[in-house]
Amino acid sequence: MLLNKKGYCLLVVILIIFVGYHIYERSFHKVDEFVKSEKTRQKQLEEVKYQVVSQSIDSREFEGWEVILGSSDTEDLVFFEGKYYLATSGGLKVYTNDFKEIRKITNLDGLAENEITSLAIFDSKLYIGLKSKGLMVFYKDTLTHYLFEDPNACKITAIFPTKNYLYIGTFGAGLIRFDGKNFSFCLNFLKGAKFKDITSLGLLNGSLVIGTQKNGLYLGKRDGFINLTKVNGLLSDRINSLNCFDNRLFVGTPRGLNEVNERLQVVSKREKQFVTGFALFNNKAYLGTFNHGIFVSGKSIGGRCKINSLKVINNSLFALTAEGIIALKEDKWEDVDSLRDMELSDNHITAFAFDLNRNLVVGSFERGLFILTSNGKVIQRIKSDRLQEINHLDFDSRYGILRVATSFGVAVFDDRLKLIQFIKEETGLIGENCAHIRHLKEKTIFSTNKGITIEEKGFLKSLYTLHGLINNHVYCSEAIDDLIYLGTLGGITLIKDNAVLKSYTTSNCHLSANWITAMVNVNKDLYVGTYGGGVDRLSKDGKWINFYPSIGKFEVNFNGFYYDKPLLFVGTLDKGVFIYNIEKDRWFNLKRGLSSLNVTAITADGEYIYFGTDCGITKMPKIEVQKWL
DSSP states (O other): OHHHHHHHHHHHHHHHHHHHHHHHHHHHHHHHHHHHHHHHHHHHHHBOOEEEEEEETTOOTTTTOEEEOOOOSEEEEEEETTEEEEEETTEEEEEOTTOOEEEEEOGGGTOSOSOEEEEEEETTEEEEEESSSOEEEEETTEEEEEEESSGGGGOEEEEEEOSSOEEEEEBSSOEEEEOSSOEEOGGGGSBTOOOOBEEEEEEETTEEEEEESSSOEEEEETTEEEEEOGGGTOSOSOOOEEEEETTEEEEEETTEEEEEOTTSOEEEEEESSOEEEEEEETTEEEEEESSSOEEETTEEOOOOOOEEEEEEETTEEEEEETTEEEEEETTEEEESOTTGGGSOSOOOEEEEEEOTTOOEEEEESSSOEEEEOTTSOEEEEEOOTTSOSEEEEEEETTTTEEEEEETTEEEEEOTTOOEEEEEOGGGTOSOSOEEEEEEOSSEEEEEETTEEEEEETTEEEEEOGGGTOSOSOEEEEEEETTEEEEEETTEEEEEETTEEEEEEOTTTSOOSOSOEEEEEEETTEEEEEEBTTEEEEEOTTSOEEEOHHHHOOOBEEEEEEEEETTEEEEEESSSOEEEEETTTTEEEEEOTTOSOSOEEEEEEOSSEEEEEETTEEEEEEGGGGGGTO
16 A cells, blocks of 8 residues: 555656656746747847848930929038049039049939939949938939838938948938848847937947937947937937047037047037047138038137038048038139029929020029029029028010019019019018919909919909908919819819809719819819829819829828829829829829939929929920830
8 A cells, every 4th residue: 555655646746746847848948939039020120121122323215305404402421432532412522633523324224313412332332321211322314212111211310331341321211231132120139229310420439429409319339339419518419410429429510619539528618619520630720500601610610501511522621512622722712613692502403494595494492593594504693581482483575574473472573583572461462371372364363372463454352251362371273265264272263254143062073172272274174183182173064074083182282283285293292193084084193214203393394294292393395205105
């Protein structure tokens, strides 16, 4: 009996050991699987997914096309293979060793975007950071585009090369590391790495330094990052620039300049100025500022130009400014780019018209009017405080005058482009924010934010919601015979003899959206552009036709229509241009070749179509349309 008890106990012990072993094995296996899955998940998080496309810059795909771009806003400069490469708001400029311009590389040459933020040389190749379209590599006359899957990773603000890695700062996705083959977010997961919005990159005593939009400075160590902020002595947590000289890091902020030594201590500060760049050159300290030009050893040398950065290259000092690049020569600053005055100084185009001499008049968002010759050169600029936020241009051949609709009133110019009148609320305009002007045989209609003003025989009369308009915010008008259609924020109002007849809205007809942004009369059919609903047509027989089954719904830009028989051109917010052949009832969506997909103005002459965008003008031969429609 005793042996039986001992045997029973032994059996129980063996059973417990056996069960325990299996539980342990299963638990260990689960832990092992968890560790492996976590490593896999971490690797997936660190991996930067992207698409890659290569194209020769000598491609003839856009032969005959032209991009008219201003490049005065300069961001970065490098010397690569015996040439200077300049990053601008209007493409990549290439100069000889003595700074003679060789060419400008734009989207027609393969750039994914014309707004360039940064440049770097890594692995004997030129890397190009784009504002919102990722990274490009220029090597042996070929451009390779890396478009990252994460949209925030495509917003590149800085790129910095070291011996083994290229570091890429982004606005929203933190830091990307590139080893020549693979892109990785791995540094974003290190201890203390709490940076997403990066503004600048640098190197201090062999360690990576990261400047951020609102979280101060990060300095790389073996096991992670150390964060320096205002608490540690920085003048601001917003970092504008990083420049390292002799193991001394100079940090530009909106409140001044800080110096950080190799022991990561903030040792000095220079307050008051909004600092955007710093350089030590010929034993002098040069300070670039946001709106007070350049300071030398603490003394201003004048100028109000915004300095984007200062660069010392080939024993020369360059200042990259919002109005071009200048170089220090024998203690004097000189313009490097002599052709800048013949370019646009504002690439945000809002309106077009042709003057009596068939010169193209270009309205911009911030810098007034530009008069362009047929070869795209600026021959005249008209700028004033009142000529900002231009919405529409109306050239009235009856009187040889140009009316300019702005957010602050209407400017009127004579045939010599001399300002002869400025119409505001005080002088009869119902609302100062004028979106559109339509001149008819005997009257002119001004569409404003408070209704419409009608000029007839020298007298002004206004209509608004009290008179029956569906909405006071009027964005466009069009006439068919003696009927006038008003496009508003709330639908379309129809008037005759200055009296309201009826209104069309999404509730009483097949209008795709109430916000009307553009209209055009084609053979008494009214084509209607909407913000969000795409394009509709009100036929002469009173029937509504929606085009969204064919082309979808989208935002038509304000005054985004242009009709050139038999083609209707439609400028959109982010889908390029839709072209409709009315005779063939066929649509085509144009994207490739445009300097931006945000098409804000369209016009044409005998040979070319001009597409104004928020990044310059694309000039396309009319014959190209025959390929598509």
